[in-house]
Amino acid sequence: MIKHDYHHGNLKEEFITIAMDFIDKEDVEKLTLKVLSDATGTSRSAIYKHFKNKDALIETIIEKGFDKFDAETTPYLHAKNKALIDRFYLTGKLYVEFAKNNPNLYRLLFGKKYAHIREELLSIKDEDCSGFAALQKTVQEGQKQGILKKEDSYRQAIVIWATMHGISSLIIDGFMDVEEIYEEVYNTLFETLLSGMVANKVKIISTIPLLNKLLQPTS
Amino acid sequence: MIKHDYHHGNLKEEFITIAMDFIDKEDVEKLTLKVLSDATGTSRSAIYKHFKNKDALIETIIEKGFDKFDAETTPYLHAKNKALIDRFYLTGKLYVEFAKNNPNLYRLLFGKKYAHIREELLSIKDEDCSGFAALQKTVQEGQKQGILKKEDSYRQAIVIWATMHGISSLIIDGFMDVEEIYEEVYNTLFETLLSGMVANKVKIISTIPLLNKLLQPTS
DNA sequence: GTTTAAAGTAAACAATGTTAACATAAGAAA
DNA sequence: TTTCTTATGTTAACATTGTTTACTTTAAAC
Numbered sequence: 001m002i003k004h005d006y007h008h009g010n011l012k013e014e015f016i017t018i019a020m021d022f023i024d025k026e027d028v029e030k031l032t033l034k035v036l037s038d039a040t041g042t043s044r045s046a047i048y049k050h051f052k053n054k055d056a057l058i059e060t061i062i063e064k065g066f067d068k069f070d071a072e073t074t075p076y077l078h079a080k081n082k083a084l085i086d087r088f089y090l091t092g093k094l095y096v097e098f099a100k101n102n103p104n105l106y107r108l109l110f111g112k113k114y115a116h117i118r119e120e121l122l123s124i125k126d127e128d129c130s131g132f133a134a135l136q137k138t139v140q141e142g143q144k145q146g147i148l149k150k151e152d153s154y155r156q157a158i159v160i161w162a163t164m165h166g167i168s169s170l171i172i173d174g175f176m177d178v179e180e181i182y183e184e185v186y187n188t189l190f191e192t193l194l195s196g197m198v199a200n201k202v203k204i205i206s207t208i209p210l211l212n213k214l215l216q217p218t219s
Numbered sequence: 220m221i222k223h224d225y226h227h228g229n230l231k232e233e234f235i236t237i238a239m240d241f242i243d244k245e246d247v248e249k250l251t252l253k254v255l256s257d258a259t260g261t262s263r264s265a266i267y268k269h270f271k272n273k274d275a276l277i278e279t280i281i282e283k284g285f286d287k288f289d290a291e292t293t294p295y296l297h298a299k300n301k302a303l304i305d306r307f308y309l310t311g312k313l314y315v316e317f318a319k320n321n322p323n324l325y326r327l328l329f330g331k332k333y334a335h336i337r338e339e340l341l342s343i344k345d346e347d348c349s350g351f352a353a354l355q356k357t358v359q360e361g362q363k364q365g366i367l368k369k370e371d372s373y374r375q376a377i378v379i380w381a382t383m384h385g386i387s388s389l390i391i392d393g394f395m396d397v398e399e400i401y402e403e404v405y406n407t408l409f410e411t412l413l414s415g416m417v418a419n420k421v422k423i424i425s426t427i428p429l430l431n432k433l434l435q436p437t438s
Numbered sequence: 439g440t441t442t443a444a445a446g447t448a449a450a451c452a453a454t455g456t457t458a459a460c461a462t463a464a465g466a467a468a
Numbered sequence: 469t470t471t472c473t474t475a476t477g478t479t480a481a482c483a484t485t486g487t488t489t490a491c492t493t494t495a496a497a498c
Contacts, residue, residue, distance in 0.1 A: 008445080008446080011445080011446090027331070029332070032484080033485080034485085042446075042447090043447055043448075044485095044486090044487095045447075045448085045486095045487075045488080046446060046447080048488085049444075049445050053487075054486065103331075107331060110392065110394075111330075111392060112246070112326060112392040112393065113248070118393075119393065151407065155400075155403065155404055155407045158386075158389070158395070158404055158408075159386075159408045159411050161389070162385035162386040162389050162408065163381065164385070165385040165388060165389060166381035166382055166383070166384040166386070166388065167377075167381040169384060169388055170377070170380070170381050170384060172331070173329065173334060174337075174338065175329075184374065188374040188375065189377075189378045189381065191415070192375075192415035192416055193412070193415060194415070196411035196412060196414040197411055197415075227477080230476080251453080251454065251455085252456090253454080261477075261478090262477075262479075264457080264477090264478075264479085265476080267456075267457080268475075268477070269476090272456075273455065273456090
């Protein structure tokens with residue numbers, strides 16, 4: 001007679017942990033219920049006692065994923081003691097590095113496949129406390145300081161986001177052998193983006209030498 | 220006794236056509252062999268007489284997809300009679316509109332899922348005659364004309380591509396209710412991008428009124 | 439101690455891509 | 469014309485997928 005470990009204890013948490021660890025290494029596409037049951041030593045249908053279905057587990061992963069994403073990418077947006085230009089530069093770099101370090105998770109969070117789950121999640125949250133809102137607020141801050149052109153802040157934030165999303169996607173989806181050159185590409189990208197957004201005749205002051213070199217008028 | 224239509228004639232071509240039409244409406248994920256067999260009135264395994272497996276069909280779709288993509292997006296890059304700034308503007312717009320009009324195909328061509336097939340295809344082609352090469356050449360042209368900053372043209376081309384890829388992805392993956400505002404967003408994006416790339420003190424001349432308005436010094 | 443509900447199992451489903459064995463038809467060879 | 473070969477189709481079976489149903493075990497409440 002086989003001894004079964006009935007009442008595992010915290011099987012639900014274990015499913016979540018295993019799923020997140022899996023996505024750390026492989027694409028969510030390859031995460032099957034068999035992977036989860038094998039890893040926990042349970043049967044393939046055990047998960048249905050803890051989640052309505054596979055999508056419900058994915059939803060939890062996405063939720064935790066966005067928490068992780070926000071925690072890792074937005075801190076500089078709130079660091080009001082730093083120069084604004086530095087906050088943009090460092091945040092963008094954290095963004096790209098998050099994607100680079102968590103490609104499968106990034107794709108899960110920002111891809112199309114589970115867009116319905118993402119939208120459901122974001123519509124529930126009290127207000128738009130996501131990274132994008134923080135970005136837009138920082139853009140508005142930059143306009144008040146006279147550093148950024150006074151245009152529609154929503155559109156400006158979209159432009160910044162699209163730029164970072166674009167370079168991140170190209171990197172993680174296999175369009176760039178980027179390990180060697182991504183820093184230079186990021187700097188070129190940031191220089192182009194920011195020099196297109198700063199107000200004319202504003203002297204940018206940054207504590208990051210590179211940025212001063214990039215943005216001061218050279219003539 | 221059921222009359223079978225043995226020797227269909229051009230079943231292979233029909234599979235390809237049906238698959239492309241399908242991707243016009245739904246994601247490639249939902250394209251199953253049953254869809255193809257039902258549409259052609261054949262059995263589910265008939266396709267294996269014409270393609271090694273499903274991936275081989277997808278490979279054909281990707282190949283044709285890139286042909287379509289290049290044909291629809293690059294013409295202005297080669298239109299040397301037009302002002303260079305206009306060529307960038309119009310090409311970018313065609314790019315975004317291609318993604319908007321063919322979201323499933325765009326995702327198939329530029330997403331991660333079939334990256335291995337894409338890479339195999341691109342490595343076979345004689346030389347890099349893809350859209351990116353055309354873009355980079357146009358960037359070099361702009362540098363020679365003194366319109367664009369004289370920096371690494373590869374990096375500059377990447378920046379342009381990343382920007383267009385980013386906005387296109389955000390649009391088609393459900394991050395923007397874009398039907399109403401995408402033109403304005405595109406204009407803001409292009410303005411930011413180009414004004415960050417043009418050489419200082421170069422007067423841009425465009426036949427597109429909007430671009431002159433965007434890029435001429437206003438002070 | 440009994441009852442009840444939570445949390446596990448096993449067995450079955452349909453749908454997926456794929457393969458193997460078989461059937462038919464078209465065209466070349468006789 | 470007849471025969472042989474090969475291309476092109478079918479049917480049946482497989483393992484794997486997510487999922488459901490019925491059953492079993494255990495922990496905890498009464």
